[in-house]
Amino acid sequence: MYHNREYDSTTSVTVMKVRVDLGLPIKQLLVSLVLLVIADGLISQSVIASGVGSEGNPFLQTLVGDAKFLPLKIGGALLVAIVLWDIYRRTPKLGIAASAACVALYTGIVYWNLVVYLLGGAG
Numbered sequence: 001m002y003h004n005r006e007y008d009s010t011t012s013v014t015v016m017k018v019r020v021d022l023g024l025p026i027k028q029l030l031v032s033l034v035l036l037v038i039a040d041g042l043i044s045q046s047v048i049a050s051g052v053g054s055e056g057n058p059f060l061q062t063l064v065g066d067a068k069f070l071p072l073k074i075g076g077a078l079l080v081a082i083v084l085w086d087i088y089r090r091t092p093k094l095g096i097a098a099s100a101a102c103v104a105l106y107t108g109i110v111y112w113n114l115v116v117y118l119l120g121g122a123g
Contacts, residue, residue: 026088029099030081036106037077041070043113052120053113 047053048064055061063069080102088095 026085026092026096026099029096029103030084032103033084033099033106034074034077034081036103036110037073037080038070039110040106040113041073043110043117045069047113047117047120050117050120053116 044053044055045064048055055064060069060072063072084095084099084102087098
């Protein structure tokens with residue numbers, strides 16, 4: 001479904017003889033990243049409120065439970081997404097790699113938070 005567009009190295013790559021549009025993966029990665037950060041914030045608040053864990057980020061420790069915590073997490077996630085998008089526009093492969101690394105990291109953080117929450121007796 002490429003509609004006879006011309007491709008260059010900034011908008012697509014060929015992987016194993018298959019042309020991959022770089023525009024779609026970056027959008028999916030950035031949306032996933034923002035949603036994972038929001039999930040991390042919500043789960044962190046529950047873990048801390050239930051007393052089974054603590055916030056690992058020293059900059060956010062005093063804000064957990066405060067009304068500013070989640071908006072700060074969302075704002076930070078959006079800022080990172082904008083920076084990653086800018087990296088992608090300049091160097092698509094680097095932007096995708098960096099975004100994928102952030103998504104992988106936050107996936108691990110969210111899973112860890114869920115394990116702490118569920119095994120800590122809060123679930």
